Amino acid sequence: MANKEQLKILKKGVDGWNRWREENSSVEIDLTNADLKGADLKGADLKGADLKGADLKGANLKGADLGANLVSAILLEADLTNANLQGAELWWISLTTATNWAGIVKLAFGDLRGADLKGADLKGTNLKGADLKGAGLLYTTLTGAVIDSKTKLRRAKGITRGVNGIYSQGTKTAALMNMTPEGDSMQGASVEAVLDNLKHARRLHSISLLFAGVTLLSFVLHQEKITVPFNIIKDPIDAVTFAGLSVIISATLMLFVTIFFGAALYGTKYLTSRDSAMKVGQFPWVLSKYEKRIAPKIISIILRIILSFHPFIFLVVLFLSGAWKNFEQTPILLYSLYAFIPVLVVACLWLFGLSLGFLRPIVFDVVEEAKRQSGEEKIANAIKEQTEKIDELLKLLQERDSGQRDGK
Known part of the structure; x- marks a missing residue:
């Protein structure tokens, strides 16, 4: 229970409390359950x-030393x-915008803007929806802490923001999204699923790039007839029709690319281990490559723009060649173009936005990983010791059996 005299002084006013603390700096402050x-x-x-256990619900703690x-x-x-929480013990305190759950401490609508959390121990803290701007x-120790997409981290200092x-940097710990899917969900911490989605996206994206390259090359070389890749159409067709069909094909492909890429990005938010982070982070595709330094990051963004908006080559070729008017003779193709161009634009913008998500790293808790690997080593050593003992036992049994046969 709280010290009644100290609690009485505190409730009289902050000025008097601060003077009393200055005069009694060696006195231990007991405000438990106050x-x-x-x-x-x-x-x-x-x-x-x-x-x-103190009840500070709705308290004004602006600038307080906590x-x-x-x-x-x-x-x-x-x-x-602007409260100073340097060195504070905040284990299992929940900083969330949710309502107060029975039996669980919550900080609903908590405002931590500009708060100094340097050196604070936030192990296991729920930071979902917390406002940590600035x-x-x-x-700060973040092991076991949880954030979500609503956690506000703009201008937060001392951390690296990752995909998941x-x-x-100071403590080599991480607060992860650690999202728990519903029981009937297809989502979860599966690095294989993330890589599969990235592979599907890359494969379809490469086909769209191929069509764009053929269209551009035919325009530059003034080719009248083009052989359609993958023998989609056996006989060569005129370049204008090829460009028109490419718009429809590329729009469809890019739509599927965004679906697969979006699933990969969303699935990455579930990843928590070092192995998973390394596998996805090193996936050899520029749209999913993390860049840290400024120059490579700028180059990466330029490449993402080119790779995301390459289907516009079809439209540029159609307009520059004046071939758009030729489609009036084939109304079906013209109406199809009008229908698929908005799809193409949306898919390209969507893919570019998703690709920027992978400009951030995929993070993991170095401290926890070291402990986990240490635990695995202990298990491996224990298995090795047991195997050696079993081998010795088998050897003794074989020697005994051999001795018994010799005795006979």
Whole structure:
């Protein structure tokens, strides 16, 4: 229970509390399970205080020094703008915009904008929906922490934002999306599914690129007849008709490319292990390649633009060659073009937007991975020891059997 005298001083006002703390700096502050609902604690010096289980619902904690024990504290709707949580213990506190669940501590609509979380231990913390814009997360321990797509991280310092979570360079720990799919969902942490989707997207994208290349080459070389790739049509057709058909084919292909690529990007958000991150992160396709330095990143973006919008070659060729008017003689092809051009534009824009998602790395928790690998090594060593003992036992049994036969 909280120290009644200390709680009384705190409730009288922050100014008096801060003076008392300055005069009694060596006194341990015990505010465990204290009822501080809606209290105005703006700028309060609570560093080192024991606030375990304290009810701070709706409290004004702007600029307060909260380098304290806040384990299981109720911070529902508390205002933590510019609060200093350096060194704070926040195990299992939930920073989410959801309502307060029975038996689980939540920070609904919590405002952590500009909060200093340097050195804070956020192990196992639920950061779903938390507003961490401009927050300092340098040397913050994030192992087991969870974020989601609603977690606001703009201008957050001390972290690297990844496809599947955030990574703290200082502590080499990560807060992952760690999304749990529904029982009847086809989603989940499957690196094979992600790679399969990327392979399908690359294959279809390559076919669309081939059609674009043939169309451009025929325009440059002024070819009148073109052989359609993959023997889709056996006899050569005129270049104008080929360009028109290519719009329809490419629009269809690009639509499927975006579906497969989107599934791959979404599936990547489930990945948590180092092996999965390395397999997907090193997939040899420029649309899924992560670039860190500025120059390669700019080049990568330019390539993504070219590869995402290459089907516009068909439209450029049709307009520059003046061949568009020729389609008036074949209304079916003309109406098909009018129908598929919007599909093509949407698919290209969609693919480019998705491709930018992979400009971020796929992160993992180095500390947890080291522990896991260490555990695997222990298991491997134990299996090896047991195997050696079994071999020795078999050898002894064989020697005994051999001795018995010799005795006979």
